[in-house]
Amino acid sequence: MFLLALRDACWLTLLAFPLIGFDLVQKYGETGKEIIFEWQAIGTIFIGILLIRLAAGFFKRYRIYRCPEGRLQEAKLGISNIVSKVYRLFDHRLHQRPALVTLFALAVALPFLPRVSNAALDVLTLAFIYVVLGLGLNIVVGLAGLLDLGYVGFYAVGAYGYGLLYQYWGWSFWQALPACGMIAALFGVVLGFPVLRLRGDYLAIVTLGFGEIIRIILNNWDSFTNGPNGISSIPRPTLMGLEFSRQAKEGATTFHDFLNIEYSSNHKQIFMYLLLLSMAVFTMFVVERLQHSRLGRAWIAMREDETACAAMGINTTLAKLSAFGLGACWAGFAGGFFAARQGFINPESFTFIESATILAIVVLGGMGSTVGVTIAALAVVIIPELARGFSQYRMIIFAVALVALMLFKPEGLLPAKxxxxELHPDDPNDLNHENQSVLEVTRQ
Amino acid sequence: MTPLVVLDRVSKHFGGLKAVERISFTINQGLITGLIGPNGAGKTTLFNCITGMYQPTSGSITWCGAEKSCLLNRLKPHQVTRLGLARTFQNIRLFANMTALENVMVGRHIQSRAGILGAIFKPARVRSEEQEIISQARRILGLVGLADRAGGLAKNLAYGEQRRLEIARALATEPQLLLLDEPAAGLNPSETEDLDALIKKLQQELRLTILLIEHDMKLVMNISDEIVVLDHGELIAQGPPAVVARDRHVIAAYLGEEFC
Structure with a gap:
């Protein structure tokens, strides 16, 4: 075990070396650059990985037990027992609801707690946008098994949907939001048609192209989209017509005037936070419902085996288009919220790296797992922010966290269960047909 | 005897390869028809033509079901299934990461209606439909003897259980014609006997018509009412098991000319 750990540590150190092993320093008054080796950082990485690897090997030894159904399940003893207990809290359906309600209550109360800064709320607001995006992509990738690398395109469609509707027709946020979702869903279905026959890698490449096409069109169609300059001063959402600005526009009332309180920029922040929190919770609810419905089962069956799925009488064309459409719809909503939060959008916000981040969220959380994807979305947005203290090592820490997660939990944080x-003996629906054969019911 | 499916000079060519060549026979209602032949004879290709996975190059396949009659040639697999034909696969194709019960629930897809909005808002109609799907799926699992494995993931079931789950999943679509592609492949003798009993039960109790590809001669001869023999894509014999077993062409195809 020690030798294995040593081998892994050597490998990772070797890989990390070109990234952080040395610095190029230009000394004062000299022309050339000097290489300074960061032996301390290298040493820390080596020892750190060695210890982590040893600990992982140790826990791996004690982890298999039999659960009541006779299925093999992973569980860990020792320190990670606590971790697995927390996992099981979310795992068990009976525990899930109270646990989620408690978390939701905490999340609602959060902005009103003392010492919660505006900046923290802002990060969380952004994180909730990613929760919506992650769950939306989860429909396409996690449930229906269609690898979509151009998801950011629909996000852009949503954001520009609101931006342009405002710019040309002066639509308010609440008027534009449903339109954003619908336009994006339409784009999703339109993209769906040409790729119906494609699977896996081929599908990924075509969708990747689609995402880029949308961005490039937005970037170059100056007369309509304003090109790289984007659309600015997009209004923020209002609460039943109440604005959150210091001074109201003509004919409008501000929130603080209405309640007769002092203006504070906190109000706006808290409102955005609560708005996106409810949007994220709403998305979770819908995706969870879809997943356990007739349609969701058809998606999962299609992911598992398309041929067998068609042989079950499922129209795979419809199933694919509905997955693309519904997935894109959530990206459209998220885009609308994004435009409203930023107040300014340009094509730069919708590059491929966004698609990759959202896909990473789905994979990290566990394909098809609603709670897992939610946690991953929060983590992917929050970890880089927490790591700001490490300045230039920030993204490396983030990357190491991702790699470590994939090594130790390849199925994601909370794999979909x-x-x-359950069979309820007193359920009238179960007993009604007890004596009839299924097939005879329709045959006669 | 009423025909259920009539094949008339069905051919399927892949480029120059004539996988199935001018095959005509009739599948009669309520009977078990065995489809046999050496490896590569075109049995599975013919199966795929009937179930819409392939389009025949020429010829016609006519469905004479209880509700309507039509040509199967140009239909997609899901349309064929909706008419009342359900199949299993030679290499098991279960939904590996779904539970046994969910596999069967997927089979209930065409017997239920709920759409996107129904899934989100779950009105009473959808709730009761969902209950109905679950209870029917349980009953079908019981029918094939998998009631106690309902919660296990399909990929964790034993091989014989996976074969039976495939049959259960096909039954869930409520077919009139069940097409079984080598259901006994890889089963041990006692499992094969169970399968024999199950197929007979399906024929007698549910009055299903069954088309069966099988290499296990004992099983085929035992349960088939009619046997169709293919070799090199052509039909070489058909008739009751006892007749087919003595047919010169059949013996030649299986054992070689010198045994005739």
């Missing part, structure tokens, strides 16, 4: 349909 299939729902167990």
């Amino acid at each position: 299939r729902r167990m349909y």
Whole structure:
């Protein structure tokens, strides 16, 4: 075990070396640059990885136990027992609801707690946008198994949908939001048609192209989209017509005037936070419902085996288009919120790296796992922010966290568990047909 | 005897390869028809033509079901299934990461209606439909003897159980014609006997018509009412098991000319 750990540590150190092993320093008054080796950082990385690897190997030894159904399940003893207990809290359907309600209550209360800064709320608001995006992509990738690398395109469609509707027709946020979702869904279906026959890598490349096409069109169609300059001063959402600015526009009332309180920029921040929190929770609810519905089962069946799925009488064309459409719809909503939060959008916000981040969220969280994807979305936005203290090492820390997660939990943070349909003996629906054969019911 | 499916000079060519060549026979209602032949004879290709996975190059396949009659040639697999044909696969194709019960629930897809809005808002109609799907799926699992494995993931089931789950999933679509592609492949003798009993039960109790590809001669001869023999894509014999077993062409195809 020690030798294995040593081997891994050597490998990773070797890989990390070109990234952080040395600095190029230009000394004062000299022309050339000097290489300074950061032996301390290298040493820390080596020892750190060695210890982590040893600890992981140690826990791996004690982790298999039999659960009541006789299925093999992973569980860990020792320190990670606590971790696995927390996992199981979310794992078990009976525990899930109270745990989620408690978390939701905490999240609602958060902005009103003392010492919660505006900046923190802002990061969380952004994180909730990514929760919506992650869950939306989860429909396409996690449930239907269609690898979509151009998801950011629909995000852009949503954001520009609101931006342009405001710019040309002066639509308000609440008027534009449903339109954003619908336009994006339409784009999703339109993209769906040409790629119906493609799977896996080929699908990924075509969708990647689609995402880029949208961005490039937005960038070059100056007369309509304003090109690289983007659209600015997009109004923020209002609360039943109440604005959150210091001074109201003509004919409008501000929130602080209405309640007769002092103006504070906190109000706006808290409102955005709560708005996106409810949007994220709403998305979770819908995606969870979809997942355990007739349609969701058809998606998962299609992911598992398309041929067998068609042989079950499922129209795979419809199933694919509905997955693309519904997935894109959430990206459209998220885009609308993004435009409203930023107040300014330009094509730069919708590059491929965004698609990659959202896909990373889905994979990290566990394909098809609603709670997992939510946690991953929060982590992916929050970890780089927390790591700001490490300045230039920030993204490396983030990357190491991702790699470590994939090494130790390749199925994601909270792998999707299939729902167990309990048999209720006192359920009238179960007893009604007890004596009839299924097939005879329709045959006669 | 009423025909259920009539094949008339069905051919399927892949480029120059004539996988199936001018095959005509009739699948009669309520009977078990065995489809046999050496490896590469075109049995599975013919299966795929009937179930819409392939389009025949020429010829016609006519469905004479209880509700309507039509040509199967140009239909997609899901349309064929909706008419009342359900199939299993030679190499098991279960939904590996779904539970056994969910596999069967997917089979209930065409017997239920709920759409996107129904899934999100879950009105009473959808709730009861969902209950109905679950209870029917359980009953079908019971029918094939997998009631106690309902919660296990399909990929964790034993091989014989996976074969039976495939049959259960096909039954869930409520077919009139069940097409089984080598259901006994890889089963041990006692599992094969169970399968034999199951297929007979399906024929007698559910009055299903069954088309069966099988290499296990004992099983085929035992349960088939009619046997169709293919070799090199052509039909070389058909008739009751006892007749086919003594047919010169069949013996030649399986054992070689010198045994005739």
